[in-house]
Amino acid sequence: MLPENALASAVPDVADLPGAAPRPEETWLRIVQVHDRITRRVDSALHRQHGISLTGFEALRRIAEAPGQRASMGEVAEALGLSRAGVTSTVTRLVTEGFVVRERAADDRRLLHARLTDAGRAKLSEASPTHDGLVTHLLTHLGADAPVVTDALARVSAATRSRR
Amino acid sequence: MLPENALASAVPDVADLPGAAPRPEETWLRIVQVHDRITRRVDSALHRQHGISLTGFEALRRIAEAPGQRASMGEVAEALGLSRAGVTSTVTRLVTEGFVVRERAADDRRLLHARLTDAGRAKLSEASPTHDGLVTHLLTHLGADAPVVTDALARVSAATRSRR
DNA sequence: TGCCAAAGCTTCAAGCCCGTAGTGTTTCGG
DNA sequence: CCGAAACACTACGGGCTTGAAGCTTTGGCA
Known part of the structure; x- marks a missing residue:
């Protein structure tokens, strides 16, 4: 059932700079590791320095x-990869913190829009350097491979873009 | 939906040539997307087909x-990137499901070892093809870039390996 | 030899997020 | 005009995190 890598040994590939094809298992492990570690660091930095969660940011x-x-709940959910219910609670938190206000859309009254307050804008521009600086710093080790990695992952992302 | 490259035609964009540096932001977005989508699919497939969570698997x-x-709680926590408390509850669940037993280590009686039962081994070999097959399938779009991606992410992973 | 700090694990509380399901409102097509 | 579809909220159960407290065992050190 699993073809393993029975045919991986056959052809000496053109692009074997970093070596032969790794097992998908290995690749997946790296994706998980990088994701988890960066997420944790950025989240805890945002918490400690700005009192806001990564999701909130x-x-x-x-x-x-x-x-x-301003954006509707659905747009936010789609953009962040959160569930509807998750966005509701996230935005509720932002509202009680004074960073955002909810208002019914004038043109389509089914929609609720979240709009930034001045405090929200301030918090965002205060926290952005922390977020971006950390991400940039942690990804420096991609070095010259960054374009290839980004491009390849974008293909995977596009291929797995799901209805839901 | 997203007109985000509406101005891509105006300026000779850096992201066109494979070799130009993308914004770390962009790279990070792709990592998050790929991680989230694969995680969700694999987790729900394991739940539906084998009644087990991704973490449990x-x-x-x-x-x-x-x-x-057999492995100690600490080893499992380290390997899976879970907290101590998380591993405790995960293993407790596996124990009540009959896949694992907890036993005090003979040589160092501070340690608790989790050991697979026959049912645990059976469940693992039953679910492995589902897990591996799905991961392999979803990552096929990496194509010839797989070695570069894996290698680059491994560098980032190594550079962010943290005490904790 | 005796003691105490450190290691390993569990438990509890509070917080965040998920998925599902049920409800209400608004919009739009037939 | 009416029903289906879309949008959002609430509630519930589940999983994971951090932090703090408490237990047993180990191992170094006086």
Whole structure:
């Protein structure tokens, strides 16, 4: 059932700079490790230095980048990869913290828009350097491979983009 | 939906040539997307087809690969990137499901070892093809870049290996 | 030899997020 | 005009995190 790598040994590949094809298992392990470690570090840095969660930060950024600095719950959910219920509680938290306000959309009254407050904008520009600096720093070891990695992962991401 | 490259035609964008550096932001986004999507699919497939969680599966596999098919709580925590408390509850669940037994180590009586039962071994070999097959399938789009990606991520992983 | 710090694990509480399911409102097509 | 679809909220059960407290065992050191 599992073809293993029965045919991996056959052909000396052109692009064997870093070696032969690794087992998907190995690749997956690395993705998980990198994701978990960066996530933990960034999340705890945001908590300690700015009293905000990584999810909260990403929501703020997403709303800030939306046209009119407002976005519907569904858009935020889609953008952050959160569930509907998760976005509800995340935005509720942001509202009680004063970073965001909820308002019914004028054109389609089914939608609720989250809009940044001044405090939200301030928090975002305060926390952004921490977030971006850390991510940039932790990914420096990709070095010259960064474009290839980004591109390859983008293909995988696109191929797994799911209805749901 | 996202007009994010609406201005891509105006400026000779850096992201066009494979060799130009993408923003770390972009790379990070791809890592998160790929991780989240694969995790969700594999987890739900394991749940539906084998009634086991991804974390439970990884714990079983880890214990199976340990010398003597037994591992201490700490080893499992380290290997899976879980907290102590998380491992305790994960292993407790596996114990009540009959896949694992806990036993005090003979040489160092501070340690508790988790050891696979026959049912645990059976469940592992039943679920492994599902897990591995899915991971392999979802990562096929890495194509010839797989070695580069794996290697680059391994560097990042090594550089972020933390005490804790 | 005796003692105490450190290691390993568990437990509990609080917090965040998930998925599912059920409810209410609004919109849109037939 | 009416029903299906879309959007969002609430509630519930589950899993994982951190932090703190407590237990047993180990091992170094006086």
